[in-house]
Amino acid sequence: MITVHHLADSRSQRVLWLVEELGLDYELKFYPRADGMFAPPEYQRLHGLGKAPVITDDGRTIAESGAVIEYILEVHGGGRLRPIVGTDDWVRYLQWMHLIEGSVMLPYILNIYVGMLGAAGAPLYGRVHGEVDRHFGFLETEMTGRDFVVGNDLTGADFQLTFLLEGASLSEMLGNYPALSRYLALMQARPAYIRALERGGSYDLRRLMPVQS
Ligand SMILES: N[C@@H](CCC(=O)N[C@@H](CS)C(=O)NCC(=O)O)C(=O)O
Structure with missing residues (x-):
């Protein structure tokens, strides 16, 4: 087990x-x-x-x-x-299984940490904010009109994306991304998602958010 x-x-x-x-x-x-x-x-x-x-x-x-x-x-x-191996859905699934942790998390986390530096972080703001906009802009474009990352059903890739968006939402980074906000609400309304919250107890990513200087 x-x-x-x-x-x-x-x-x-x-x-x-x-x-x-x-x-x-x-x-x-x-x-x-x-x-x-x-x-x-x-x-x-x-x-x-x-x-x-x-x-x-x-x-x-x-x-x-x-x-x-x-x-x-x-x-x-x-x-x-998960989609059947070799299909177009599977190709998309593979990419999204990897790109959240492999690509999008870096600018997302850097943005939080550079923000902690206040004025001292200013030389990095342009680059970091540009990378955040680029990655979240990509996610928003791709998720517009979609209820799931791949096709019309839940796949492993939705678990990857949802965690990222939960953090981003609490960091107030989703204001300009209506498709991502809508998608996050859909995932959080799923009965299994709610059961997992009940089973796991505390789940408050705000506790981990650094205090901005
Ligand atoms: N890319 C890794 C990231 C793992 C990661 O950073 N996990 C955090 C929790 S969200 C952690 O364990 N933090 C506690 C620590 O660093 O001691 C994954 O997706 O598994």
Whole structure:
């Protein structure tokens, strides 16, 4: 059986939501943040990266959101929540499974950290804001008129995008992106998403937002 090692207020919420969507039996282990920020030592001992999400299953330990989602869908998904390999939908799915953490997270996080520097960060604002606009503009264009990242059904890629948008929404970065805001509301209204919130307890990314100087 899968054990979801759930770090409070973290990306492991993606995995909780996924196992709820699939209706899998799973064990949940909850870990509060240490010092309100970092994974506690017992979480860091699970995997060398020391980052959430981590699952264990059948003697294996798997980390990294995209890999965890792919593993669960491959081993426990029974063909659900992903397109058929070789189709155009699958090509889009592959890209979106990777581009959220691989491309969009960097300018998103940099923007938050550069903002913490106040005036000292000013030399970087142009570049960082330009990259944020470029990446979020791409997401907005692609998601306009869509209820799901791929085709007409939920796939693993929706779990990747939703977490990013939750953070961006709390950072008040979605004001100019109506398609992304609409999509986020659709995902957050899903019964399995709500069950995952109930099961996981606290999920408030605001606790991790740095104070702007
Ligand atoms: N790209 C990684 C990022 C992992 C990551 O940064 N996780 C955060 C939680 S959202 C974490 O573990 N933070 C606690 C720490 O750094 O100690 C993934 O998607 O799995």
